[in-house]
Amino acid sequence: MLSLSEKLLFLVLTAASLAYAFIGFQNVYRVIARGSGERPSAETLRRRAREALITWVTTRPIWKARPATSLFHGLIAWGFMFYFLVNFGDLLEGFFPIAFLGKGWLGGFYRFLADLFSAGVLVGMIYFLARRFLFRSPALRYRENIRLLPAVQEGAIARDSLIVGLFILFHVGFRLLAASFAVAAEGGDWGQPFAHLLSLAWQGWSEGALTAGHRFGWWGALGLILLFVPYFPYTKHFHLVMAGVNYLTKPQRTSLGALDPIDFEDETVESFGVARIEELPWTHLVDAYACIMCNRCQDVCPAYATGKELSPAALEVNKRLYLNAHLEELAAGQSSEFSLLDFAISESAVWACTACGACVEICPVGNEPMFDILYLRRHQVLMESQFPRQLQNAFRGMERNGNPWNQSAAERLAWAEGLNVPTIDENPEPEILWWVGCAPAYDPRARETARALAQVLQAAGVNFAVLGEQESCTGDAARRAGNEYLFYEMALANIETLNAVQPKRIVTTCPHCLHTLGKEYPQYGGHYEVIHHTQLLSELAAAGKIQVQANGSTDTITFHDPCYLGRHNGIVAPPRQVLQELGLQVVEMPRHGAHSFCCGAGGAQMWKEEEHGDEAVNVHRYREAESTGAGTLAVGCPFCLTMLTDASRKTDNALAVKDIAELVAERLS
Structure with a gap:
């Protein structure tokens, strides 16, 4: 259990972390709220909540492709879901002299799962870091003719992936380390096999050294959360939350590719289609934050597969990075400086889309980049009279x-x-x-x-x-x-x-x-x-x-x-x-x-x-x-x-x- 001074320090750091995080989350909310389209009613959300939760927990859409990679992603996703409980339990144990969920069978089963998921997350994260930085998987790259923001070309995706990956490794690693010191202090516990094996390294340490080691791991695990939370809304890791938002709020279409109509009888409407990012439907702004940057949509895009300038993945990445770079201005109600055709996607790419819906069908987080393109076409045709002459x-x-x-x-x-x-x-x-x-x-x-x-x-x-x-x-x-x-x-x-x-x-x-x-x-x-x-x-x-x-x-x-x-x-x-x-x-x-x-x-x-x-x-x-x-x-x-x-x-x-x-x-x- 923490000392009084440590408890006070943790509370102060928590307050500061949440305050800074609130600003980021509030700005994201305000930007998304600027998007067009109807908001789902409370009854609609209630009706869809169960299915959305099942989809989120099972990560069902991700298993459509890349089975091996999907398995490692599942290890991380399920581990992090369980870690909401783990972090809560560790917090209680740090502030109160208790064993979370007791020392009976329930507590033992909980600690076994925590140990298992910790190992799973570490294995999964090592796989993804090696895939990106060691083996440089071609699936995570873009061709030279794809329009990308300068930030992408300067390594923004790799940098964000490294920060998120190291956070996960060290957060879970510190937690496993803390558990191993606790197991060593108790003389071993095969109910936590990985923590037990690690605890063998601390055999012969004094009680004080084991307590200090446990405290070091506790602060490392939970302290990293306090450091990471303010950064969270700006990272790709935000998809963990926003994917669930997508599952819950995505428009219920009559089919995968059914477009929303335009009300031409509404005389208050002065512009049709989409030109700037804030004009997108609000669910398509959610898409930018839900994007996992896995490039699966790019894999199945017929235009990308045949060398055209279109990458639906790059479109979502460009949207996300532009929003992050201009979050405060957009949240304050300012107009974006550029149109989507200036930074997110080229005109050639817009007209290369076959509207086949493959990108929508394959996306593991429910994104719909095809619709962004078709809304851009509407603006080009109806407002600018700019379209292929044929x-x-x-x-x-x-x-x-x-x-x-x-x-x-x-x-x-x-x-x-x-x-x-x-x-x-x-x-x-x-x-x-x-x-x-x-x-x-x-x-x-x-x-x-x-x-x-x-x-x-x-x-x-x-x-x-x-x-x-x-x-x-x-x-x-x-x-x-x-x-x-x-x-x-x-x-x-x-x-x-x-x-x-x-x-x-x-x-x-x-x-x-x-x-x-x-x-x-x-x-x-x-x-x-x-x-x-x-x-x-x-x-x-x-x-x-x-x-x-x-x-x-x-x-x-x-x-x-x-x-x-x-x-x-x-x-x-x-x-x-x-x-x-x-x-x-x-x-x-x-x-x-x-x-x-x-x-x-x-x-x-x-x-x-x-x-x-x-x-x-x-x-x-x-x-x-x-x-x-x-x-x-x-x-x-x-x-x-x-x-x-x-x-x-x-x-x-x-x-x-x-x-x-x-x-x-x-x-x-």
Whole structure:
């Protein structure tokens, strides 16, 4: 137990530490509070608290990748969670002559866990320090063409990592040291195996020396906390707390990539989108502090993987360091000196994003860098009229003719010539309304998919109809390209059409239409049951309504999961069930399902030139499909069909690229 003077000194140091820490935490809160967006209600927080706590405690999202590194991170995370109790117990033991939780089985179990977690934290921290400073893991680096603040280039991340790492090592090391002196004084305790082994070094020491050693360890462990707490809100270690905030407060989206709408009827709004850091939604300011700087989002980003200037990890790092450098001014309500395009991300990087959502799906702390980029696009398009010139034709086509191909609406049903496909006027009460989509209506290659699906639906006796000339683009490309107002107008017009039809069920050929109709139109009052054509085909096959026969092919097939099917909407099993019903042998690519790699067409990339890089995204994905040894690459999206077919022409045409509907049609009895 501490002497009276030591207790007074500790209380004074605690008061000073908390006072300085309060200033930092208060400034962080004020900066985050400046962000836009609604705050969750108390009822919402109460409802989500249990799930958020489970996610935080289990570190569940981190296990999606890097299993070995995730294990070592788990050792540190779980150890630090338990250390909230350990530090509290040590504090009580220092001030009062007690054994925390007693000397019975409960106290013994607590001390065993404290000993175990101490060793785990030390092992985990040594691993991460060695990974960064000794082995210099490539996963923690950025390419030279990535925009980084000067502070990053001057070693700010490495310096912060070293400070945090040494704090953890010494804090936990001092605590284990103190425990070992206590164990030595008691003559040993195998209930604390690591402290016991360390205590063997103090055999033969006098009682006074052991007491002094214990006191030294106690002050080292808890004194370091007092030194570190004021620095805590400025460090990467802050993610320990802010990750939990993210889990608790992150907006509940209808799907992973559903964007928030803009209220164009609100006349008080003078600017749309985001230009400066304080204009971001407040949850995206939390993202900057929650970021663990692990670069997992960078690993899965198709733009980064193919040499473009985009790194979602660098975006979050730049945000954090800029906030730290200007925390007091921003907390006081001042405007940031620079726009995000001046320091956080380059314009080329903004337009390189495919909006695939991989960075959002993989992030272990719930960050959403993709949305920052799409909000920046909104500002560039709506306020600055600054966007890739190739998008102008797509915008004009959607405005004038209802499709980004800028072809006449009168040609929308040309693909169905000779197939007797019924329109909604001819069959006003269908069981299925087929939303064909722009690509199957106008793109020559995608038209083959539409014709194949029509043949399958007719063979299965499905009561369906199409809108024909009444159908218009859903506006997905406009929205992902930042032209939110064009999307808004198209959404309202389509909702009016659909509400007049009152479809029982909508099936789409395109995952982007599926996503927009089913997950984003509800924002404007359009509520419909929407399924993908692979889901419908799976249902029909399971019900025995599709009769197929082998066509003699022995080729294996690999399936490319479209981003807006597998990752954004969680539809992974139905396409594979259809392929299994066809009796085909399916071999998976290394990246598949929710972790699939983008084809390169999303985020309006279909309508513009790809940013400069080492390789085209579609070629990168096609080579991965080739590596499986399959003879056919199956897809479930007209954009994927186009992109991967183009990639096959640029390489060696080794793989035939076909939509699942085409594979079914080829095998109809």
